[in-house]
Amino acid sequence: MADDLPVDPDALRDQVRDKYRAVAVAPGAGYHFHTGRELASRLGYGDGAVGTLPDRAVESFAGVGNPFSLRPLAAGEHVIDVGSGGGFDSFIAAGQVGPGGQVTGVDMTPEMLAKARQTAAALGLGHVEFREGLAEALPVEDGWADVVISNGVINLCADKRAVFAEIRRVLRPGGRLQFADIANGRPVPIEAMRDIDLWTG
Amino acid sequence: MLQDSGFTDVVTGEAVDTFGGAKGEANARAFDVHGYVFMATRPAGHGRR
Numbered sequence: 001m002a003d004d005l006p007v008d009p010d011a012l013r014d015q016v017r018d019k020y021r022a023v024a025v026a027p028g029a030g031y032h033f034h035t036g037r038e039l040a041s042r043l044g045y046g047d048g049a050v051g052t053l054p055d056r057a058v059e060s061f062a063g064v065g066n067p068f069s070l071r072p073l074a075a076g077e078h079v080i081d082v083g084s085g086g087g088f089d090s091f092i093a094a095g096q097v098g099p100g101g102q103v104t105g106v107d108m109t110p111e112m113l114a115k116a117r118q119t120a121a122a123l124g125l126g127h128v129e130f131r132e133g134l135a136e137a138l139p140v141e142d143g144w145a146d147v148v149i150s151n152g153v154i155n156l157c158a159d160k161r162a163v164f165a166e167i168r169r170v171l172r173p174g175g176r177l178q179f180a181d182i183a184n185g186r187p188v189p190i191e192a193m194r195d196i197d198l199w200t201g
Numbered sequence: 202m203l204q205d206s207g208f209t210d211v212v213t214g215e216a217v218d219t220f221g222g223a224k225g226e227a228n229a230r231a232f233d234v235h236g237y238v239f240m241a242t243r244p245a246g247h248g249r250r
Contacts, residue, residue, distance in 0.1 A: 032225030185233030
């Protein structure tokens with residue numbers, strides 16, 4: 001583990017994977033965060049696009065903001081969704097970029113990937129795909145993306161500088177990063193930052 | 202950190218009460234945790250693809 005990281009990245013990754021495996025399989029079980037349609041409404045997603053999606057596309061959504069709120073995506077754009085989970089934001093992105101665009105979701109949790117892929121197939125979305133990978137090592141070529149989106153994921157990564165460097169690599173020059181994440185207004189004690197249980201719950 | 206990582210034109214949206222009413226609300230309130238939306242640009246002019 002790098003000396004300047006508060007927790008071991010692999011240990012944190014294991015814990016995050018366990019948590020979101022549960023959210024994929026049992027989205028209504030009750031977590032420390034909101035999920036699903038209620039959360040999407042709370043975060044300002046319009047009823048229009050969300051309302052057209054089936055429950056399985058929305059129920060495992062566990063974001064912390066609306067990455068499309070500052071700027072909607074444009075038709076034809078290439079988009080990467082870092083930590084795509086059950087695919088909710090990828091499906092919203094797919095609607096915005098249209099069939100001339102392309103959306104690639106990347107996630108490390110097999111249960112989330114399976115759910116997202118099945119939903120994309122059911123929706124007949126040929127311009128959306130989901131790949132297994134890490135935020136720190138995205139399985140995408142250099143400069144492919146016009147836009148990178150992410151929602152409530154980077155705060156769960158121990159090495160945020162590595163994540164931002166990787167996002168920069170996959171963005172074309174002039175491309176944009178649009179992401180939602182949590183931030184604290186009061187300092188978190190170092191002991192708490194080293195407590196891996198607090199990162200996910 | 203975004204600027205240190207080579208991004209420019211960083212924009213931050215309004216705070217959102219992400220955890221209000223959820224089981225994690227007490228912890229969120231203790232550290233004034235909210236959700237935010239950020240937008241930033243990779244500067245142009247350094248090669249493409």
